[in-house]
Every structure is written in C-alpha cells, then in structure tokens.
Amino acid sequence: MFLKRITLLQEKVPSTNRFPFSIPSIKNLDEIQLEKNVTFFVGENGSGKSTLLEAIADKCEFNTAGGGRNNLYDVHKSESVLGDYIRLSWLPKVSNGFFLRAESFYNFATHIDELDPSILSAYGGRSLHEQSHGESFLSLFLHRFKGEAIYLLDEPEAALSPARQLTFLKIIHDLASTGNAQFVIATHSPILLGYPEADILSFDDDRISKIDYEMTEHYQITSYFLQNRQRFLSELFRDDDE
Incomplete structure (x- = not known):
C-alpha cells in the first residue's frame, strides 16, 4: 500500500453551498483511512464517489481526462475543484500509476495513437481503437499496469x-x-x-463509511433479482398493469 489517508482541508473550504462541497458525502468528509490494497467507492450517481476519485487523480498529477503523469493532452480534460482542498498522505510516495475514466477512454486512445508508434507495445502492440471496447480495456490492464503504482479507476466495468x-x-x-x-x-x-x-466505502446516507459486501445495494438488488426474477418484475411493473 502507498496511499494511506485522504483528508479534506476543511479550513480552506470556501462554502458548503458550492459544488462539490454541497455534496453531502463531501461536506461531511473529514478523513478517510485506506487500509487495504484494494478499496472500492460505491454509491448512487451524484453521491460524490467519482468527484473524490478525480480529486485524488488530480493530486497525483495524473491527467484527469485519463492517463498517467506523462499523458499530456487536453481534450475534455476535467478541472478538479476538489483537488485543491484535499491532502494525500503516503508511505511511501509513488508517482507511477494511472487514472481511468470510462467515459473519456476514447479520447485517451486517440492520444496514444498520436504518439510514437513504439509506445503501442505498452498497450498490447496495436491501437486501442482497433480493438473492441472490452478488449482495449483489458489490453490497458494487462500491459500498461505494472510496477509499483496506484491505479484509480472510475467504473472500469463499463466496457x-x-x-x-x-x-x-x-x-x-x-x-x-x-x-x-x-x-x-x-x-x-x-x-x-x-x-x-x-x-468498500459507501458514499450514500450523506457520509462516507465502510460497508460489508452483502450490505451494499448492488449486492442486495442483484441477489434478490436473480433469486426472485418473476416476483421482482411483477412488483416493478405492477403500476403499469393497474
């Protein structure tokens, strides 16, 4: 493990009425301890999980459109406001890593195509655009991810x-x-x-807190659906049939 702690610099926050500090989970954030090599952020859309992940990437000096420190391109690059208001505590500090934004991966793949062709060896030997969406993600994971590094991934399951x-x-x-x-x-x-x-850190209920796998909404809804598909769908469509 490298990144140990994420702290919101509350004394610097200009106003909790302004985005992203108006997001309840961010507003109530003090400090997060990272204790495992793999940590998941979960929560509904808009709960703040991607906002915080992007801020971490910004503090790591990764390209917030996707990539690492050396991927310099500006197409649809996101400017992280929150990054200016958090502190990362490391032991030891690493500079190698990658930030994956599923929604802007196309732009990252285009950026790689514009570099020296020899760099494609780090991505499976051929253009990411010449592979299916899922193949290109796996090529990135298999060939680009190596060495001492931190990987920040926003919805990698998308492809x-x-x-x-x-x-x-x-x-x-x-x-x-x-x-x-x-x-x-x-x-x-x-x-x-x-x-x-x-x-697993949940961003729901207006705060960031550790949660067991079986207590996540993702597990509970999926499990209930698979075990009670007909009943689930009957309940879901009941209003349409009335």
Missing part, C-alpha cells in the same frame, strides 16, 4: 462483460497480491465488489 469482469478480478489479484500495486475503484458492479478482503 467489460461479466466474464471479462472476472478476468479483471484476476488481474487485480495478480498485481495487488505482490504488494506493488494499490487500487481505488469507483464501481456499480456487484462482481467487482466481490473481490476478497477489499474495503
């Missing part, structure tokens, strides 16, 4: 089928189990959340 999410779990395990890699992942996937021994 991955359930089978490929399982493949990704194996990649996480192979990297994290060596002690040379740390992952912080914002996700809605009950498959990814099932990674053993990971910490």
Whole structure:
C-alpha cells in the first residue's frame, strides 16, 4: 500500500453551498483511512464517489481526462475543484500509476495513437481503437499496469462483460497480491465488489463509511433479482398493469 489517508482541508473550504462541497458525502468528509490494497467507492450517481476519485487523480498529477503523469493532452480534460482542498498522505510516495475514466477512454486512445508508434507495445502492440471496447480495456490492464503504482479507476466495468469482469478480478489479484500495486475503484458492479478482503466505502446516507459486501445495494438488488426474477418484475411493473 502507498496511499494511506485522504483528508479534506476543511479550513480552506470556501462554502458548503458550492459544488462539490454541497455534496453531502463531501461536506461531511473529514478523513478517510485506506487500509487495504484494494478499496472500492460505491454509491448512487451524484453521491460524490467519482468527484473524490478525480480529486485524488488530480493530486497525483495524473491527467484527469485519463492517463498517467506523462499523458499530456487536453481534450475534455476535467478541472478538479476538489483537488485543491484535499491532502494525500503516503508511505511511501509513488508517482507511477494511472487514472481511468470510462467515459473519456476514447479520447485517451486517440492520444496514444498520436504518439510514437513504439509506445503501442505498452498497450498490447496495436491501437486501442482497433480493438473492441472490452478488449482495449483489458489490453490497458494487462500491459500498461505494472510496477509499483496506484491505479484509480472510475467504473472500469463499463466496457467489460461479466466474464471479462472476472478476468479483471484476476488481474487485480495478480498485481495487488505482490504488494506493488494499490487500487481505488469507483464501481456499480456487484462482481467487482466481490473481490476478497477489499474495503468498500459507501458514499450514500450523506457520509462516507465502510460497508460489508452483502450490505451494499448492488449486492442486495442483484441477489434478490436473480433469486426472485418473476416476483421482482411483477412488483416493478405492477403500476403499469393497474
């Protein structure tokens, strides 16, 4: 593990009525301790999990449009306001890593195509645009992720089928189990959340708190649906039939 603690500099916050400090989970944030090599951020859309992940990437000096420190391009780059108001505590500090934004991965792939062709060896040997969305994500994970590094991933399941999410779990395990890699992942996937021994931080209920896998809404809804599909759908469509 490298990143140990995330602290909101409350004394510098200009106003809790302004975004992103108006987000309840961010407004009530004091300090987060990271205790595992794999940490998941979960919560409804708008709960603040991606906002905080982006701020961490900004403090790591990763390109907030996606990439690492050396990926310099400005297409749709996001300016993280929150990054100016958090402090990261490291032991030891690492500069290697990657920030994945599923929604802007196309722009990152275009950026890679514009560089020296020799760099493609770090991405599987061919353009990410010449691969399917899922293949390009796995090429990134398999070939670009290596060495002592921190990986910040925002909804990596967006391009991955359930089978490929399982493949990704194996990649996480192979990297994290060596002690040379740390992952912080914002996700809605009950498959990814099932990674053993990971910490899950919920951004719901107006605060950030640790939660067990079986207590996540992602697990509970998916489990109920799979075990009670007909009943679930009957309840869901009841108003339409009345």
